[in-house]
Amino acid sequence: MANENEVTGEPTGADEPVDVEAPLVVTGVAMAQARVTVTGHDFNRPDPYPGMGDFGWAGNVERLGDGRLMLVHQWGYWHSSFAEPRIIEPATAKRWRQGNWPLDFPAPTGGRCMATFSSDDGRTWSKPRTILDLDLDDSPFGILRCRNGVLLCFVNVQASWYGFNRAPAELAHTLGGLNTQQCVIRSTDDGETWSEPIWLESAGRFYERSHGQPIELPDGGVLWPTYATDERKGRLFGAIHRSDDAGVTWRLLATVKRPDQDVDEPAIARLADGRLVMTSRPDGAVFHSDDDGATWRRTGCIDAGGNFKAPRLFVLSDGTVVCVATVGHLVAFLSRDHGRTWTRSVSLDQSSYGYPGGMRLEDDSVLVSYVQRGRAPSRIFLLRFKVSDDRSAIDLLPMDRLDAVPAPDGQHTEDPDVDAMK
Secondary structure, X not given: OOEEEEOOOOOOXXXXXXXXXXXXEEXXXXXXXXXXXXXXXXXXXXXXXXXXXXXXXXXXXXXOOOOOEEEEEEEEOOOOOOOOXXXXXXXXXXXXXXXXXXOOOOXXXXXXXXXXXXXXXXXXXXXXXXXXXXXXXXXXEEEEEOOOOOEEEEEEEEOOEEOOOOOOHHXXXXXXXXXXXXXXXXXXXXXXXXXXXXXXXXXXXXXXXXXXXXXXXXXXXXXXXXXXXXXXOOOOEEEEEEEOOOOOOOEEEEEEEEOOEOOEEEEEEEOOOOOEEEEEEOOOEEEEEXXXXXXXXXXXXXXXXXXXXXXXXXXXXXXXXXEXXXXXXXXEEXXXXXXXXXXXXXXXXXXXXXXXXXXXXXXXXXXXXXXXXXXXXXXXXXXXXXXXXXXXXXXXXXXXXXOOOOOOOOOOOOOOOOOOXX
């Protein structure tokens, strides 16, 4: 039975967000040299297929056994690429159409899961290919290569209805009536072939979604953070699923609930001292676990100064924690005390929306995958940086190539419909 963590109250005193050092600065090369386009509406597009549009989520990156990098991503046509037939509640549909959402876009199976590969540490990428295409819109948000060599891809599957308190009768047979459900696919040959989906029992009675990266513990257990709700307008809570057999079977380990705020899009990481840290949308709340994710307590906050979305956590070799997230655009934060306190944000790419994935490389640099925009037309970018030795700066590293798409000028203005699914 899962542990239910009802996190009451807020941290006080020493756990309040503070500046732990001078504000971070960004150094290194210009954005045009630090960033490459992996795929996009106008670059390295997948081969045509029914329902292909000009948008995809950036997913995540992992190192394969032969040294190549693999990036999994979604490709569809909009912020959510509903399959056909689709039923959207009329008032919701009207609002979305006003934001130019193409609700009549011909897409028999909606968005699909794709993969692309790099043999030069992310500078160039193969043409994306499909690794999963269900009857419904599916998006990969996590990729993990277990120590035994098994590759796990974590997939968000969206039903073709929205805006109702329960599934319309015509579509109630899909996902058992859930609005969104999670599944895992496994590969034992570094992504060449994949298993059939392994479906997780939903932590929420209305939907369960994911954005965070899974982690593998020293004992071989795999933890996957998700978020869920029991009703359409209910409070969102975090959930931790655990597998002890490299993704074959799963159990719900814990839920994390706050009485007065959502736990949305949680991200987790294992710290240098063996504890786990979690942060979540919308306010950067920070939680710690001393027992491998079974129980959690609220310990602090990342003071984002805005709507904090889609965090991704990286732990460097000296224990420094890097958080990359969207706060209007792509930003970063640092913690030098295992996630108790954090710096203020520093902008990584002011021209892009973000919703990052990524990984720490062997030299302690960080690769970040992210999207240009929250709707079509868009591109999937990859950025590489390293934190300075004194932890005072983010140093953008070169990833030059002759066919890179030039970096757009100016600051990203958040698309009006990017929170339409909330």
